[in-house]
Amino acid sequence: MTRPKGYERDRNYVTDRITADGSGGWPVEPGRYRLVVAPACPWANRAVIVRRLLGLEQAISLASCGPVHDERSWTFDLDPGGRDPVLGYERLQEAYFARDPAYSRGITVPAIVDVPTRALVTNDFAQITLDFSTEWTAHHRDGAPDLYPEKLRDEMDEVMQRVYTDVNNGVYRCGFAPTQSAYDEAYRRLFTALDWLSERLSDRRYLMGGTITEADVRLFTTLVRFDAVYHGHFKCNRQKLTELPVLWAYARDLFQTPGFGDTIDFTQIKTHFYVVHRKLNPSGTVPAGPDTSNWRSAHDREQLGGRPFGDGLPLGG
Structure with missing residues (x-):
């Protein structure tokens, strides 16, 4: 079956890399x-x-x-x-x-x-x-975590690809769907993926097991914007994040980890999406809610065990 043509993100990036050996012309150099x-x-x-x-x-x-x-x-x-x-x-x-x-x-x-x-x-x-x-x-700082462990990379890459396709970009495919059928397909794939993630995280603290990896970073930045923006603005409204118990607890666990929640500015997030996307929100009115104080509530995910930073140390640790 041919899938309905939907929103496509432009991924034609400038792909130069900064590397330790400088082989691509851009060497790692602090301060540069x-x-x-x-x-x-x-x-x-x-x-x-x-x-x-x-x-x-x-x-x-x-x-x-x-x-x-x-x-x-x-x-x-x-x-x-x-x-x-x-x-x-x-x-x-x-x-x-x-x-x-x-x-x-x-x-x-x-x-x-x-x-x-x-x-x-x-x-x-x-x-x-x-x-x-x-x-x-x-x-790296002393005690920096290994966010891309070599032994996990094959599986991580698969997980991150699905997270990107159906969740990170999936919310945009819902919000900017050009037709009803494209929206329906994006919506279905988004919530199928969120259900899959809920099941995966039901018995492990983080996406790859007992420690934080880049996969968690990539999922977190979508989850933390979900209720404030994507649920209403992008019509991703089967449920709010707060109505998905596993993902809501998981997201709070990360939010309360130094390095995650302290990078989040909900005012700027809402201002960007509701003001810039005038085709979706012609008035530019920025909603007052939701209340974000619940991001600091107990999550109980520590009961699953694991060590958030593996052999490393948390910020300030």
Whole structure:
């Protein structure tokens, strides 16, 4: 059966990599690169979390864009004078044009910029975080967790691919579905995947077992936005996250782990989605709810055992 044609994410990224051996022309070098994110964006949120968990704050500086952008690009409107203090740019678009004056694709976050040239290095969000784990090891904090364990990579890659296809991108496929049939298909796949994840997490604390991995980071950034945005704004409304007991407890467990919840700004998240997506929300009105104080409530997931950071240490540990 032919599946209905639905929303397709543009994945034509700049795929240069920063590597320990510099074989691609971009060597690992502390202080050389700037990670540009927007706290509202789930794809950028991954990079912020991984950078914090690994302790790369001193090695890779951070620039944050505001929650609202126009058709041209994200802007540095949170900084004094509306310019990033390191790059001197008003718009992330400028770093893309410094790399390629004829650049015509999406201006996305996360993006890594080479500070000396002020030009984009990469915006390949999936590879950026894996490289933080595997190429920047010489600059990890003492006790940094292994977020991409070699012995688990084959299974992890399969899990992360389904999470990406049906959950991370699945909520967008619901929200931007061009037809009823495309929406119905995306909705079915999203909640089938969430049911599968609930079952997988019913007897293990994290997606890959007893320790946190990149797979958990990737799922978390969608779950934490689910009730605030995706349930209503993107019509992902079979249930709220708070009505899915296993996933709700799992998400709270991660939220209360240093490096996760302390990267979340619900005000910026709601502002971004409800203001920028005017085709879905023409008035730009940002909802007042939901109440987010329940993210700090007891989750009892520690009863499943495991060690969140494996042989490593939590932040501040």
